[in-house]
Amino acid sequence: MPDFVTPCLPIDPARPAPDVIARAAAILRAGGLVAFPTETVYGLGANALDEAAVGRIFVAKERATSDPLIVHLADAAELPRVAREAPPAALALAKVLWPGPLTLVLPRAAAVPANVSAGLDTVAVRVPSHPVARALIHAAGVPLAAPSANRFTRTSATTAAHVLADLDGRIDLVLDGGPADAGIESTVVAVEGSAVVVLRPGAVTAEALADAVHASGLDLRVEFAAASHRAASPGMMEKHYAPRARLTYVRGPREVARERLRALVGDAVAGGRTGVLVPSEDVPLFAALGARVEDLGPETEPETAAHRLYAALRALDAAGATAVFARQPGAGGIARALDDRLRRAASEVIEVA
Ligand code: TXA
Numbered sequence: 001m002p003d004f005v006t007p008c009l010p011i012d013p014a015r016p017a018p019d020v021i022a023r024a025a026a027i028l029r030a031g032g033l034v035a036f037p038t039e040t041v042y043g044l045g046a047n048a049l050d051e052a053a054v055g056r057i058f059v060a061k062e063r064a065t066s067d068p069l070i071v072h073l074a075d076a077a078e079l080p081r082v083a084r085e086a087p088p089a090a091l092a093l094a095k096v097l098w099p100g101p102l103t104l105v106l107p108r109a110a111a112v113p114a115n116v117s118a119g120l121d122t123v124a125v126r127v128p129s130h131p132v133a134r135a136l137i138h139a140a141g142v143p144l145a146a147p148s149a150n151r152f153t154r155t156s157a158t159t160a161a162h163v164l165a166d167l168d169g170r171i172d173l174v175l176d177g178g179p180a181d182a183g184i185e186s187t188v189v190a191v192e193g194s195a196v197v198v199l200r201p202g203a204v205t206a207e208a209l210a211d212a213v214h215a216s217g218l219d220l221r222v223e224f225a226a227a228s229h230r231a232a233s234p235g236m237m238e239k240h241y242a243p244r245a246r247l248t249y250v251r252g253p254r255e256v257a258r259e260r261l262r263a264l265v266g267d268a269v270a271g272g273r274t275g276v277l278v279p280s281e282d283v284p285l286f287a288a289l290g291a292r293v294e295d296l297g298p299e300t301e302p303e304t305a306a307h308r309l310y311a312a313l314r315a316l317d318a319a320g321a322t323a324v325f326a327r328q329p330g331a332g333g334i335a336r337a338l339d340d341r342l343r344r345a346a347s348e349v350i351e352v353a
C-alpha cells in the first residue's frame, strides 16, 4: 500500500466547480501532478513548461523517457507558447477540429523542455473539448503536458477508479468527472508536404479528417503512416495498451473471425479463466461456452465499443481472466483506432480470411 493516498475530488463534468478547479490549478502551478477527465481518456497533467514537473510524469507512470507527451492548450491562440511555427494547413485543420481529439505534431518552441518531446525537435499539441480539462488549463495559466493516466504500456484509464488503480499514492490529485466520453485516445497527425499523415489513429476518424480538409478548401490527402514510419517515431511501440491477461486478437471478415474466436474460446475455457470481448449480438453464444463475456455494444456501433473497450479489458483483469480473446470490430471510422489498440494490446494476432 502506498504511504500517501491520492485525494479524488468529484467534479461536475459539464459545469466544473471553480473552487475545485482552483485547488487543482494551484497544485499544477507548484509543479505537481493532477489527473483529469478529457473527452478521450483521463490525462495525467503537469506544467508543460516546467522540466522537473514533466519529469515527475515519467516517474509516476514508469514511462519510458523515449515516449513523447502531448501538450494541452486551453485555446489555439496559445499555440505560439509551445510551437515554433505551424503550417497553414495544420492551422486550418485545427480551426475545424479544435477543441477536440485531434493532436498536431509541430516544431517545438524553445520554451518547451526537451523531456516533453523525448528530445525530438517537434511537439504534439491539442486543445481538448472537455469542460473540466479546459477550465483546468485556463486556471493553471500554463500549457499542460498530459499523457493518458495509466501505468506505462497498460490500458488507458477511462474512469477515476482506473486512474487510482494504477497511480494511487504516485500523483497529487484526481478530478473525478465520470467516465470519459470517447474512450479512445486522440488522433495524432503530422502535415507532411501534401499529406495529413495519421501517426496514431484515434477518436477523429480518417473520414472526419478528410471532411475537415475539404471544408478548409485544402488540397491534401489523408494517409496512415506505414508501420516503418511509425516505428521510427518514439512512442509508437507495438506493445502498448495491454491488459495483464494474455490477449489473442483475431482479425478478418466477421463470420470467419467469429467462428475462429468460438473455436479458440471453446478450447480455452477448459484450461483456465477465459474472457472474451464481443459485440452484443455474440454475447449469448460465448456465454454459453462458459467464458466471462464483456459486451462491447451493438456490432453496428463501434463508438460504443470505443467507449467500453478499456473498461472491459480492466474488468476482465479484475475478474482474474488469464486468457482473453477478441475479434476485429470492423474496418472504417473509429473501428480503425479500435483495431490499432487491440493489435497492440495483443500477445498474439491471428489473421483469418
Ligand atoms: O487523447 C489523448 O491524446 C490522451 C489525452 C489525455 O489527451 N493523451 C494521450 O497521451 O493519449 P499518451 O502519452 O498516452 O500518448 C502520446 C502519444 C505518444 O505515445 C506518441 O505516439 C504521440 O502521442 N506523440 C507525442 N509527441 C509526439 C511527437 N513529437 N511526434 C510524434 N508523435 C508524438
Ligand code: MG
Binding pocket: 147, 148, 156
Ligand atoms: Mg498512453
